[in-house]
Amino acid sequence: xxxxxxxxxxxxxxxxxxxxxxxxxxxxxxxxxxxxxxxxxxxxxxxxxxxxxxxxxxxxxxxxxxxxxxxxxxxxxxxxxxxxxxxxxxxxxxxxxxxxxxxxxxxxxxxxxxxxxxxxxxxxxxxxxxxxxxxxxxxxxxxxxxxxxxxxxxxxxxxxxxxxxxxxxxxxxxxxxxxxxxxxxxxxxxxxxxxxxxxxxxxxxxxxxxxxxxxxxxxxx
Amino acid sequence: xxxxxxxxxxxxxxxxxxxxxxxxxxxxxxxxxxxxxxxxxxxxxxxxxxxxxxxxxxxxxxxxxxxxxxxxxxxxxxxxxxxxxxxxxxxxxxxxxxxxxxxxxxxxxxxxxxxxxxxxxxxxxxxxxxxxxxxxxxxxxxxxxxxxxxxxxxxxxxxxxxxxxxxxxxxxxxxxxxxxxxxxxxxxxxxxxxxxxxxxxxxxxxxxxxxxxxxxxxxxx
Numbered sequence: 001x002x003x004x005x006x007x008x009x010x011x012x013x014x015x016x017x018x019x020x021x022x023x024x025x026x027x028x029x030x031x032x033x034x035x036x037x038x039x040x041x042x043x044x045x046x047x048x049x050x051x052x053x054x055x056x057x058x059x060x061x062x063x064x065x066x067x068x069x070x071x072x073x074x075x076x077x078x079x080x081x082x083x084x085x086x087x088x089x090x091x092x093x094x095x096x097x098x099x100x101x102x103x104x105x106x107x108x109x110x111x112x113x114x115x116x117x118x119x120x121x122x123x124x125x126x127x128x129x130x131x132x133x134x135x136x137x138x139x140x141x142x143x144x145x146x147x148x149x150x151x152x153x154x155x156x157x158x159x160x161x162x163x164x165x166x167x168x169x170x171x172x173x174x175x176x177x178x179x180x181x182x183x184x185x186x187x188x189x190x191x192x193x194x195x196x197x198x199x200x201x202x203x204x205x206x207x208x209x210x211x212x213x214x215x216x217x218x219x220x221x
Numbered sequence: 222x223x224x225x226x227x228x229x230x231x232x233x234x235x236x237x238x239x240x241x242x243x244x245x246x247x248x249x250x251x252x253x254x255x256x257x258x259x260x261x262x263x264x265x266x267x268x269x270x271x272x273x274x275x276x277x278x279x280x281x282x283x284x285x286x287x288x289x290x291x292x293x294x295x296x297x298x299x300x301x302x303x304x305x306x307x308x309x310x311x312x313x314x315x316x317x318x319x320x321x322x323x324x325x326x327x328x329x330x331x332x333x334x335x336x337x338x339x340x341x342x343x344x345x346x347x348x349x350x351x352x353x354x355x356x357x358x359x360x361x362x363x364x365x366x367x368x369x370x371x372x373x374x375x376x377x378x379x380x381x382x383x384x385x386x387x388x389x390x391x392x393x394x395x396x397x398x399x400x401x402x403x404x405x406x407x408x409x410x411x412x413x414x415x416x417x418x419x420x421x422x423x424x425x426x427x428x429x430x431x432x433x434x435x436x437x438x439x440x441x442x
Binding site: 052060125 | 255257259262265266273284285340345346
């Protein structure tokens with residue numbers, strides 16, 4: 001059994017933990033799911049602390065959005081791929097044949113499980129160093145807090161910060177069959193005539209797009 | 222400034238952190254929200270690890286349900302009340318007059334913030350001991366994993382475990398005005414004539430109730 005994964009600066013005392021962390025449920029019991037549950041929590045905490053230190057003025061909402069971006073499935077897959085984690089996975093035959101080694105969800109889950117295994121094997125501090133090292137590039141590339149907000153939130157906060165009334169969203173049109181709907185929404189200000197109209201495959205998406213257009217108008221004015 | 226909260230076995234080196242953890246946003250900036258974000262994560266991790274150790278056979282789903290029960294708002298309020306945390310809170314005048322000291326959400330949030338403050342002040346291990354001590358009674362009172370499942374999940378797993386087909390849910394009736402609807406759902410087995418009918422204020426609630434009735438029939442048979 002192997003004691004280490006190249007690229008992860010940690011040597012396991014108990015290689016059985018590492019093996020379990022790399023074992024998908026398609027192999028049977030003794031798989032990574034419990035370790036994944038633990039690793040997910042360790043990751044959340046370590047990233048939370050790092051963001052708090054790096055962003056002394058960020059609100060809880062900003063911190064929460066930044067963390068979500070860092071730990072979402074797609075981000076975990078990138079980190080797992082950079083470590084070539086797929087190569088080490090133990091998968092059942094079905095999963096192996098259907099490309100499980102490259103599946104984003106499996107890679108992210110296994111990465112969390114490896115983190116959980118390091119916590120169990122070496123404790124919190126050791127695990128923290130590993131996380132900070134492998135997530136350093138993602139933390140550095142993080143967009144600023146403002147651009148992580150969804151457009152409706154950004155528009156609302158922009159207006160509130162200037163003592164202006166909240167925008168109004170109105171459904172203009174809804175067309176198409178049930179499985180292929182298109183919504184058209186108008187977002188307008190209450191204190192001027194400015195407005196924007198956008199369409200989307202759901203009412204929510206159309207609202208977000210309209211808010212984005214209106215925000216851009218305001219910022220560019 | 223005080224260095225300690227009676228009932229919490231921890232002495233702060235930096236009493237400013239404790240003060241911040243007890244300051245509600247109604248007082249202004251420098252409130253507990255960032256510490257709460259951190260404390261929430263520490264709590265999740267410490268409880269996760271404890272449950273993993275206590276329940277070596279529990280699945281990830283069981284562990285997740287057990288933890289949700291322990292950290293939900295109502296459970297946090299109970300722990301906070303047992304520590305008389307409300308007494309130490311700094312609230313704005315409005316919050317004070319409207320009973321903020323006893324509000325479940327504020328108590329739970331402040332408890333998480335105090336946990337976050339202990340982590341910042343004394344590190345992970347110190348914080349872990351405090352959490353395990355103050356949550357010990359709740360951990361001991363935790364219902365078993367089976368009874369934490371919602372009825373539909375429990376029924377489904379009961380049937381799957383016996384190699385039987387999944388139940389069928391059918392909406393029988395929907396009556397009442399929009400704000401006061403009542404749904405009636407029939408849950409039936411596919412391999413016998415057994416079934417149960419239940420009503421609820423939402424389709425989901427009616428399904429859960431019907432599943433519960435049918436599960437009880439099966440177990441009592």
